[in-house]
Amino acid sequence: MAIATEKATDARLPLHYRFTRYLRSHFIPAIGILGLIYLFVPIAVVFAFSFNDRLPNGRGSVSWVGFSTDAWTNICVDPNICRAVGTSLQIGVLSTIAGTVLGTMIAFALVRHRFRGRQSTNLTIFLPMATPEVVLGSSLLALFLSTRIPLGIVTVLIAHVMFTISFVVVTVKARLAGLDPRLEQAAMDLYADEKQTFRYITLPLVAPGIAAAALLAFSLSFDDFIITYFNKGPSITTFPVYVWASAARGVPPQVNVIGSLMFFGALALVLLAQLAGKVKRR
Amino acid sequence: MASSSSSGKVEDLRLVSLVKDYSGVRAVDDISLTIPAGSFFALLGPSGCGKTTTLRIVAGLEDPTSGRVFIGEQDVTIKPPYQRPVNTVFQNYALFPHLTIYDNVAFGLKRRGEKDIETKVSDMLDLVELSDLARRKPAQLSGGQQQRVAVARALINQPDVLLLDEPLGALDLKLRRQMQIELKRIQVDVGTTFVHVTHDQEEAMTMADTVAVMNAGRIEQMGAPEEIYELPKTAFVANFLGQANLMEAEVVDRDGAQLVVQAYGNKWSVPTVRAVQNEGQIIVGIRPEKLRIALGASSDTEGTNSIVGTVTDASFVGVSTQYLVRTPWGQELIAFEQNLAGGDRIRVGDEVSLTWEKSHSFGLAGHENVDAGVMDLSGAIAEAVTESS
Numbered sequence: 001m002a003i004a005t006e007k008a009t010d011a012r013l014p015l016h017y018r019f020t021r022y023l024r025s026h027f028i029p030a031i032g033i034l035g036l037i038y039l040f041v042p043i044a045v046v047f048a049f050s051f052n053d054r055l056p057n058g059r060g061s062v063s064w065v066g067f068s069t070d071a072w073t074n075i076c077v078d079p080n081i082c083r084a085v086g087t088s089l090q091i092g093v094l095s096t097i098a099g100t101v102l103g104t105m106i107a108f109a110l111v112r113h114r115f116r117g118r119q120s121t122n123l124t125i126f127l128p129m130a131t132p133e134v135v136l137g138s139s140l141l142a143l144f145l146s147t148r149i150p151l152g153i154v155t156v157l158i159a160h161v162m163f164t165i166s167f168v169v170v171t172v173k174a175r176l177a178g179l180d181p182r183l184e185q186a187a188m189d190l191y192a193d194e195k196q197t198f199r200y201i202t203l204p205l206v207a208p209g210i211a212a213a214a215l216l217a218f219s220l221s222f223d224d225f226i227i228t229y230f231n232k233g234p235s236i237t238t239f240p241v242y243v244w245a246s247a248a249r250g251v252p253p254q255v256n257v258i259g260s261l262m263f264f265g266a267l268a269l270v271l272l273a274q275l276a277g278k279v280k281r282r
Numbered sequence: 283m284a285s286s287s288s289s290g291k292v293e294d295l296r297l298v299s300l301v302k303d304y305s306g307v308r309a310v311d312d313i314s315l316t317i318p319a320g321s322f323f324a325l326l327g328p329s330g331c332g333k334t335t336t337l338r339i340v341a342g343l344e345d346p347t348s349g350r351v352f353i354g355e356q357d358v359t360i361k362p363p364y365q366r367p368v369n370t371v372f373q374n375y376a377l378f379p380h381l382t383i384y385d386n387v388a389f390g391l392k393r394r395g396e397k398d399i400e401t402k403v404s405d406m407l408d409l410v411e412l413s414d415l416a417r418r419k420p421a422q423l424s425g426g427q428q429q430r431v432a433v434a435r436a437l438i439n440q441p442d443v444l445l446l447d448e449p450l451g452a453l454d455l456k457l458r459r460q461m462q463i464e465l466k467r468i469q470v471d472v473g474t475t476f477v478h479v480t481h482d483q484e485e486a487m488t489m490a491d492t493v494a495v496m497n498a499g500r501i502e503q504m505g506a507p508e509e510i511y512e513l514p515k516t517a518f519v520a521n522f523l524g525q526a527n528l529m530e531a532e533v534v535d536r537d538g539a540q541l542v543v544q545a546y547g548n549k550w551s552v553p554t555v556r557a558v559q560n561e562g563q564i565i566v567g568i569r570p571e572k573l574r575i576a577l578g579a580s581s582d583t584e585g586t587n588s589i590v591g592t593v594t595d596a597s598f599v600g601v602s603t604q605y606l607v608r609t610p611w612g613q614e615l616i617a618f619e620q621n622l623a624g625g626d627r628i629r630v631g632d633e634v635s636l637t638w639e640k641s642h643s644f645g646l647a648g649h650e651n652v653d654a655g656v657m658d659l660s661g662a663i664a665e666a667v668t669e670s671s
Binding site for chain 1: 341342343362363364368369370372373374376377378379380389390393394435436439
């Protein structure tokens with residue numbers, strides 16, 4: 001019978017084919033996992049060293065001394081560290097608000113309006129991103145000194161707003177460009193005037209882009225060392241500047257605690273946002 | 283219908299000498315027409331003929347270069363879209379993706395601060411049979427359901443005029459036929475004026491009371507579907523609305539109410555009233571389904587015209603067979619024969635005669651291009667590609 005003869009033949013595919021197929025399906029995930037490990041090892045080290053004990057002389061160490069939760073329970077043991085974090089948060093929040101508002105408005109202008117110089121604005125917006133920070137920082141310092149603006153939190157804010165705007169513009173522009181203009185036309189057709197259309201249609205649809213831009217702006221501002229170092233003056237110290245200064249004497253494990261807190265805070269925010277999105281979709 | 287009681291009388295839509303230029307290109311070229319209240323009006327034409335621009339001018343989404351738009355006695359030409367008693371069903375629907383179906387449909391009522399929004403919305407969702415999907419987001423609906431939401435969202439505002447911009451273009455053929463009937467039913471139900479823009483001639487003829495065929499920014503011909511189909515006045519209308527055999531001929535005589543024309547040695551008659559021109563060079567037209575095909579030489583009788591030719595193609599499509607017949611002068615004519623006999627069919631290569639009632643001929647101006655408005659295949663494919671992307 002026909003069925004019997006078919007059973008006799010080997011139904012399996014050739015060996016070399018099965019081998020390459022195995023490789024194809026396992027090799028790429030393996031590489032991916034290695035890549036992720038590469039990305040996460042530094043974060044793991046930061047977290048691990050937040051439990052590092054201090055050296056007998058009270059200084060922080062770059063090598064493992066012993067396990068201790070001391071840094072987690074006494075974060076502000078050096079008041080300077082918490083003051084520096086406070087300053088960084090303050091600068092971060094203020095420059096994020098200013099940078100996001102200005103950058104969002106620029107993005108709207110660039111996407112929605114045709115005006116003379118639009119193309120060149122599009123290009124120049126990229127300049128702060130492309131210029132080396134050292135150059136930006138030193139040039140700004142020269143500008144502030146020659147215009148006799150006293151260095152301090154104001155000059156740092158001006159500098160931070162300046163370089164965050166570019167990132168905000170690029171992020172919001174991408175979102176706006178993907179927004180179908182017919183949605184706004186439909187809103188107008190359904191009796192929404194310009195303000196209502198913006199409030200009920202445009203803003204909610206662009207909001208994820210603006211939120212992403214704001215988060216990006218905040219992390220850029222909080223993180224910035226070079227430009228800040230040039231333009232802060234002697235009166236204030238931001239968190240990155242504090243870490244840099246303390247590195248000479250050994251970084252206290254509290255720095256790792258704050259780093260870990262930032263990381264877990266950001267992670268919690270992202271998870272929360274995704275959870276909220278899922279609940280909303282239901 | 284529950285929701286159409288309060289708005290009072292519906293108004294005529296009147297366009298006066300509308301012109302729209304786009305940086306030197308005239309998209310709409312002096313259109314004047316009155317669309318009576320409560321009618322189902324179709325603007326039919328190929329892509330780029332200005333039909334969508336005309337619609338957008340009525341909606342207020344586009345400014346005319348000159349001309350006026352009236353709704354009833356009210357001049358709405360310079361009013362913003364949100365102050366016009368007009369609503370639009372957009373191509374690809376433009377449903378608000380972040381709002382539920384309920385909120386999409388309620389949007390217009392909320393903006394106008396209406397009362398009883400909840401009852402009105404649920405009535406409207408009942409009408410379009412989407413009540414159980416009210417809490418969903420547009421992305422969770424099928425194309426046909428989204429289409430009905432778009433209609434509901436516009437219609438709930440009881441506009442004087444509902445504009446539909448290729449509303450069925452994104453649906454597959456079967457669903458499209460179904461929605462045509464559905465839309466027609468809704469229109470009859472609510473009695474609102476529907477202005478429907480489409481490039482699908484079958485869709486326009488199925489649904490509309492009045493069809494205006496547009497070409498290059500102008501209205502070529504306007505009338506009831508059967509009227510313009512049976513008696514097209516231009517080669518473009520003859521070819522775009524269905525198919526037509528157009529043959530160049532010369533008027534040689536007049537026989538009572540008939541023009542006697544001569545073409546390539548044949549003598550035919552065209553009723554004088556069915557010709558746009560009564561002398562000199564004209565184009566004689568005949569619809570393919572009006573031709574009767576028979577083997578052998580013609581048996582010309584009193585009331586008919588005829589041509590002899592050779593069958594070059596025969597395609598059987600079930601209800602009918604479509605024949606291509608090459609005339610002695612090299613033109614290919616189309617003839618549709620209903621599949622009545624079901625028996626032996628005429629084959630490729632057969633010598634046949636085509637005859638038709640004299641009263642079915644129509645006459646067009648002699649200077650016209652006989653290929654105007656013929657669906658060219660590459661154009662149709664390009665259009666399909668852009669639409670699907």
